[in-house]
Amino acid sequence: MSRVKRLSTAGILGALSVLLMFLEFPIFPFASFLKFDPSALLIIASLFLFDWKTAIFSLITKDIVFYFVKSGDLIGVSMDFVAILTFITILAFFKANINRYIKYVIGAFGVGIVMVLMNMIIIPIYFKMSFSEAAQYFGLSTWTLIITIISFNLIKFIIDAILGDLLYKRTKNFFS
Numbered sequence: 001m002s003r004v005k006r007l008s009t010a011g012i013l014g015a016l017s018v019l020l021m022f023l024e025f026p027i028f029p030f031a032s033f034l035k036f037d038p039s040a041l042l043i044i045a046s047l048f049l050f051d052w053k054t055a056i057f058s059l060i061t062k063d064i065v066f067y068f069v070k071s072g073d074l075i076g077v078s079m080d081f082v083a084i085l086t087f088i089t090i091l092a093f094f095k096a097n098i099n100r101y102i103k104y105v106i107g108a109f110g111v112g113i114v115m116v117l118m119n120m121i122i123i124p125i126y127f128k129m130s131f132s133e134a135a136q137y138f139g140l141s142t143w144t145l146i147i148t149i150i151s152f153n154l155i156k157f158i159i160d161a162i163l164g165d166l167l168y169k170r171t172k173n174f175f176s
């Protein structure tokens with residue numbers, strides 16, 4: 001496929017994923033700043049159909065457009081960006097010859113670890129209180145907040161990877 005065709009398809013996938021991002025809802029009512037949405041499935045499909053750089057192009061399109069049309073929350077959109085970037089980077093460079101569903105679980109767990117660290121940096125800025133004070137404010141202990149962040153990312157990325165994988169299998173002949 002030509003570069004122009006590949007990049008325009010990637011841009012369209014990014015734009016379509018904005019629509020899916022509107023479906024966002026919190027998985028854990030006590031930590032409602034963590035919102036699940038299925039939009040990452042199209043970024044993951046972009047990775048499988050094309051390559052890492054093209055998927056990043058779809059991701060940038062998605063988060064910039066979503067920031068302007070819906071959220072206006074730069075920190076929230078950036079956290080989604082970092083989480084998806086981490087996931088597709090792990091998948092793109094993880095060459096071990098193992099079952100791909102195991103790769104998705106390992107990738108999602110890796111995102112969980114990275115996002116715990118990111119939340120430890122960002123929560124004090126976003127909520128203007130320390131990480132442990134924020135945990136208390138949500139009615140959690142520090143450890144339960146850490147487990148909540150890991151669980152959220154596991155759920156989000158395992159679901160989105162399975163859906164992205166299915167979409168890729170149904171569409172790859174069309175795009176090749």
Ligand code: RBF
Nearest residue numbers: 033034035071075076077079080083115123126
């Ligand atoms: N999105 C993730 O995929 N994983 C995260 O760990 C995560 N942490 C977030 C932490 C904060 C403080 C905020 C504001 C957002 C976070 N997000 C995370 C993004 C969130 O779920 C949602 O996609 C965005 O806020 C866009 O509405």
